[in-house]
Amino acid sequence: MTPAAGLRPRALGVGTAVTGTSYTQQEVLDAFDINDPKIRSLFLNSAIERRHLTLPPADGAGGRVHEAQGDLLDKHKATALEMGAEALRACLKRAGAELSDLRHLCCVTSTGLLTPGLSALLIKELGIDRHCSRSDIVGMGCNAGLNALGVASGWATAHPGELVVVLCVEACSAAYTMDSTMRTAVVNSLFGDGAAALAIRSGPAPDETAVVEGPQILKFASCLIPNAIDAMRYDWDRDQGRFSFYLDPQVPYVVGAHAELVVDRLLADTGLRRSDIAHWLVHSGGKKVIDAVSVNLRLTRHDVRHTVGVLRDYGNVSSGSFLFSYERLLDEGVAQPGDYGVLMTMGPGSTIETALVQW
Numbered sequence: 262m263t264p265a266a267g268l269r270p271r272a273l274g275v276g277t278a279v280t281g282t283s284y285t286q287q288e289v290l291d292a293f294d295i296n297d298p299k300i301r302s303l304f305l306n307s308a309i310e311r312r313h314l315t316l317p318p319a320d321g322a323g324g325r326v327h328e329a330q331g332d333l334l335d336k337h338k339a340t341a342l343e344m345g346a347e348a349l350r351a352c353l354k355r356a357g358a359e360l361s362d363l364r365h366l367c368c369v370t371s372t373g374l375l376t377p378g379l380s381a382l383l384i385k386e387l388g389i390d391r392h393c394s395r396s397d398i399v400g401m402g403c404n405a406g407l408n409a410l411g412v413a414s415g416w417a418t419a420h421p422g423e424l425v426v427v428l429c430v431e432a433c434s435a436a437y438t439m440d441s442t443m444r445t446a447v448v449n450s451l452f453g454d455g456a457a458a459l460a461i462r463s464g465p466a467p468d469e470t471a472v473v474e475g476p477q478i479l480k481f482a483s484c485l486i487p488n489a490i491d492a493m494r495y496d497w498d499r500d501q502g503r504f505s506f507y508l509d510p511q512v513p514y515v516v517g518a519h520a521e522l523v524v525d526r527l528l529a530d531t532g533l534r535r536s537d538i539a540h541w542l543v544h545s546g547g548k549k550v551i552d553a554v555s556v557n558l559r560l561t562r563h564d565v566r567h568t569v570g571v572l573r574d575y576g577n578v579s580s581g582s583f584l585f586s587y588e589r590l591l592d593e594g595v596a597q598p599g600d601y602g603v604l605m606t607m608g609p610g611s612t613i614e615t616a617l618v619q620w
Contacts, residue, residue: 270417272475272618273424273460274358275588276351278344279313279575280434280454289449292316293439294323300446308548308569312453312576315340315434325439330503337373337435338382344456345383345430348581352458358424360389365416365425369398369409369580372436379430402493403544404608405429406457406580407616411481413461421464429581430456438498438505448506451547455578457585474591476602476618482527489515489611516546516607517553524558524603527615533601540590540602541565545572545582550607580606596620 284292286304289312295301315336317325328336345368353359366389368379375382378397383389394416398409409427417425433452438445461478492509509515524535541564543554551572555565562569567586571578575585583606590596597620604616 268418268421268463269477269479270414270461270463271477273462274352274354274356274475275457275459275584275591276348276353276355277455277457277581277585277588278347278351279456280315280340280344280432281313282315283311283313284316285311286450289314293325297441299443300450303443303446304450307450308572309451309576310573314454315432327439333435333503334373337370337432338375340432340435340454341370341373341375341379341430341456342382342386344432344454345379345428346387348430348456348458349383349387349426349428352426352460356424356460358460360387362424363389363393363426364420364423365394365396365413367396367398367409367413367416367425367427369401369405369427369429370431371400371402371405371579372432374399379428383428400495401580402608402610402612403546403577403579403582404606404610404612404614406583407481407604407606407614409580410459410461410478410604410616414478417461417463422462425461426458427461428456428458429579429584431579431581433577433579436504436506438501438503440501444507445505447508447510451508451577453576453578455575455581455585457578457581457588459584459587476596476600476620478616478618480527480531480617482523482615484519484523484526484613486515486519486611486613492611493609512611513547513549513553515611516550516613517557519613520554520557520605523613523615524605527603527617531617535559537601538603539600540596541568542583542586542590542602542604543568544606545569545575545577545586546607547577548572554605580608582606
């Protein structure tokens with residue numbers, strides 16, 4: 262059942278954070294002494310200029326220290342707490358809210374396993390009210406930010422006037438494997454560390470004079486591609502004793518081929534056409550993914566300017582990528598009342614998630 266217009270959830274503020282150290286693609290190649298011409302070409306033709314990474318320390322022999330899976334989990338926890346707290350505070354500040362206003366925290370991550378979850382750890386770390394309800398979405402991958410937005414929007418609709426935050430935290434440096442294979446090189450050339458948070462509320466704000474810059478969240482549509490269920494996945498690498506992420510080279514084309522299907526489903530029964538969408542915020546999944554989606558949806562370079570810019574400046578920061586683009590759109594100040602936007606994320610399943618919003 263669609264909520265009444267006055268109870269539709271609305272985005273109130275966004276915040277992002279990254280780790281303290283960034284590298285150009287050339288600097289990453291130098292750090293790991295990578296000389297294979299095919300791998301170097303992959304890095305240097307990725308449309309990525311710089312990524313924030315937490316690399317293992319040098320081993321004194323021209324390489325980097327091997328990190329066991331336990332070390333990577335420790336890295337994930339420490340990095341996730343630091344980035345997550347920073348993004349959450351930035352989001353609440355932009356929304357004109359305080360930590361004490363938070364009533365539900367929905368955390369997303371796919372780069373490490375935490376039990377208790379990141380939501381509980383942050384509530385303790387930041388002194389958030391112990392009665393704040395919470396949820397954790399773990400392991401869904403790059404699409405999961407919109408899955409979380411659906412959960413949070415439902416919670417906000419059921420609790421008018423109360424504040425919920427979606428927090429995507431991806432310490433991608435804690436999910437790397439180091440070997441000489443092209444499979445590993447594809448992943449290692451792409452992902453970066455990043456966190457992004459979005460505040461949401463339905464119904465009237467406590468302060469009616471507050472300026473709200475974000476859109477209402479109107480509708481969601483999903484598409485699972487069963488034939489590509491293994492195209493993006495985590496496997497256990499028995500040789501290295503840790504998890505390894507796999508990206509099938511056909512992923513961009515599979516995702517692109519299904520983009521029209523899910524967007525048309527999203528717009529069905531709304532009276533809208535694709536040409537009515539003023540703002541497109543597509544996941545920065547990689548150059549080929551962006552190109553494939555753009556071709557199939559007939560998007561212009563201007564439509565995906567923030568998607569391309571986030572990829573260039575941060576790499577693929579997984580579930581939070583679309584919120585980095587959303588932040589840039591808000592900073593641009595071009596969205597006008599009445600404008601429609603489409604949010605789109607892609608990830609393991611293979612899955613495409615979309616949301617329709619209106620300013």
